Structure formats: structure tokens, C-alpha cells
Amino acid sequence: xxxxxxxxxxxxxxxxxxxxxxxxxxxxxxxxxxxxxxxxxxxxxxxxxxxxxxxxxxxxxxxxxxxxxxxxxxxxxxxxxxxxxxxxxxxxxxxxxxxxxxxxxxxxxxxxxxxxxxxxxxxxxxxxxxxxxxxxxxxxxxxxxxxxxxxxxxxxxxxxxxxxxxxxxxxxxxxxxxxxxxxxxxxxxxxxxxxxxxxxxxxxxxxxxxxxxxxxxxxxxxxxxxxxxxxxxxxxxxxx
Ligand SMILES: Nc1ncnc2c1ncn2[C@@H]1O[C@H](COP(=O)(O)OP(=O)(O)OP(=O)(O)O)[C@@H](O)[C@H]1O
Numbered sequence: 001x002x003x004x005x006x007x008x009x010x011x012x013x014x015x016x017x018x019x020x021x022x023x024x025x026x027x028x029x030x031x032x033x034x035x036x037x038x039x040x041x042x043x044x045x046x047x048x049x050x051x052x053x054x055x056x057x058x059x060x061x062x063x064x065x066x067x068x069x070x071x072x073x074x075x076x077x078x079x080x081x082x083x084x085x086x087x088x089x090x091x092x093x094x095x096x097x098x099x100x101x102x103x104x105x106x107x108x109x110x111x112x113x114x115x116x117x118x119x120x121x122x123x124x125x126x127x128x129x130x131x132x133x134x135x136x137x138x139x140x141x142x143x144x145x146x147x148x149x150x151x152x153x154x155x156x157x158x159x160x161x162x163x164x165x166x167x168x169x170x171x172x173x174x175x176x177x178x179x180x181x182x183x184x185x186x187x188x189x190x191x192x193x194x195x196x197x198x199x200x201x202x203x204x205x206x207x208x209x210x211x212x213x214x215x216x217x218x219x220x221x222x223x224x225x226x227x228x229x230x231x232x233x234x235x236x237x238x239x240x
């Protein structure tokens with residue numbers, strides 16, 4: 001089943017288009033990776049999928065229904081969960097309280113979510129703001145999973161984390177997808193993310209520079225470089 005479907009999507013801020021025609025589908029059970037340099041439109045795309053920003057053209061469907069701007073709660077009710085760039089945790093509340101809030105007191109869903117992150121158990125009574133970066137990310141993911149989402153949208157999960165922690169946390173997404181969840185991931189740790197992704201779209205200046213299997217990008221690292229910087233790169237003596 002196609003969980004997220006973007007067709008010729010145009011998206012942006014206050015009437016200024018920054019994503020100029022994006023096609024992307026994420027099937028249930030798949031991890032799709034959205035890459036691109038800073039400012040290429042990745043977060044804008046995720047916020048459009050999550051129903052925060054309105055599509056300016058083309059179409060966005062999530063779990064079979066068109067997404068309208070200004071309707072993030074409706075998307076959540078339909079089965080979409082988002083882990084935003086800055087984790088979306090209440091830093092003054094404990095881990096347990098964050099989970100209780102996000103799960104709306106659903107203990108069974110909370111236990112299920114925590115089973116994915118046994119390392120969280122011993123620190124659940126600490127304030128979220130005092131947890132390590134990796135623990136905060138696990139908590140943010142666990143909070144999202146308490147809603148038993150069918151589509152999970154994640155913006156820069158590993159922002160600020162040490163590479164060793166990144167290696168531990170990204171494979172969890174593969175595990176989540178194996179339960180039938182569609183995962184759409186924006187990630188700056190390109191190689192670690194490619195290792196867990198099925199498909200990959202690379203944006204450059206709001207346009208698709210690559211779209212295809214993640215395996216093809218893993219096999220040919222030049223794809224990332226060419227897509228980020230264009231085929232014609234200035235040699236050092238040409239740049240000023
Ligand atoms: N709140 C905002 N208001 C107006 N324009 C914005 C806003 N947020 C982002 N933009 C603009 O939209 C464009 C795309 O930004 P976006 O954050 O989607 O890129 P990104 O690929 O996620 O970048 P990064 O990797 O730096 O997070 C940029 O030109 C940016 O300046």
C-alpha cells in the first residue's frame with residue numbers, strides 16, 4: 001500500500017515556492033530517504049506532508065487521503081507521526097511524562113514503543129532536557145511510536161549526535177518499517193541513512209536531482225556528490 005504519495009508537489013512559505021515539482025512515493029514497510037544540501041527544501045517537504053504547510057501545486061496524499069495545509073492534527077488522527085528537527089520533547093518533563101502525554105495515557109502502546117528502546121528504561125524518570133542527545137532521540141522516536149503510526153516522518157533524527165550513536169539509532173528505523181510502517185526520513189548522515197533506506201530522492205534547490213533505489217546510491221557514491229553539487233564542479237583554482 002502506498003502510504004505517502006507526492007506528485008509534482010510544489011511547496012513553500014507564504015506564497016514563495018521553494019520545492020518545484022517533487023514526485024515521491026513511500027510504500028508501507030519502506031524507508032525512503034530525502035537528501036539534499038542546506039536549504040534545498042527537505043523540511044519544507046516534510047512539513048507539507050505533515051499538513052503544516054499547504055501544497056502550492058501538484059498533490060500530496062498520506063494514507064490515501066489528500067493533505068491540506070493547516071491540518072496537522074487531522075494527519076495525526078489518520079496515522080501519521082512526525083519527529084521534528086528539534087525532537088519535539090518537553091524538556092522540563094521526565095521521559096515517562098513525555099510518553100504519557102504523547103500516548104494520551106495508552107500504557108499498552110507505551111510498553112510496545114519502549115520495547116524498541118530498552119536503553120531508555122533506566123533513564124525514564126529523568127527530565128528529558130537532561131538526557132543525552134542519543135537518549136533524547138530515542139525518546140522522541142518512542143513518543144512518536146506510542147501513536148502506532150502507519151506513516152512516520154522524521155527530520156534530522158541524528159542532529160548533533162556522535163557518529164557512534166548514529167550507527168545505533170538509524171537501524172531502528174529499519175525495524176520500525178518491518179512492522180509495516182512507511183518511514184520518510186531526512187538525514188544529514190548520508191551513508192548511515194543510505195544503509196537503512198530502500199529508496200532515495202536527492203533535492204537540489206527544490207528540484208529532484210536524483211530519484212531511485214538507495215542501493216544504487218550506495219554502490220556509486222558519485223551520485224550523491226553530483227546531485228549535491230551538479231555535474232560541473234569548479235576546480236579549486238576556478239573558485240575565488
Ligand atoms: N519559516 C520559514 N519562512 C520562510 N522561508 C523559510 C522558512 N523555513 C525555510 N524557509 C526557506 O525555504 C527554503 C528551503 O528550506 P528548508 O528548511 O526546507 O531546507 P532544508 O533542505 O530542510 O535545509 P536544511 O538542511 O538546512 O534544514 C530555504 O530557502 C529557506 O530559507
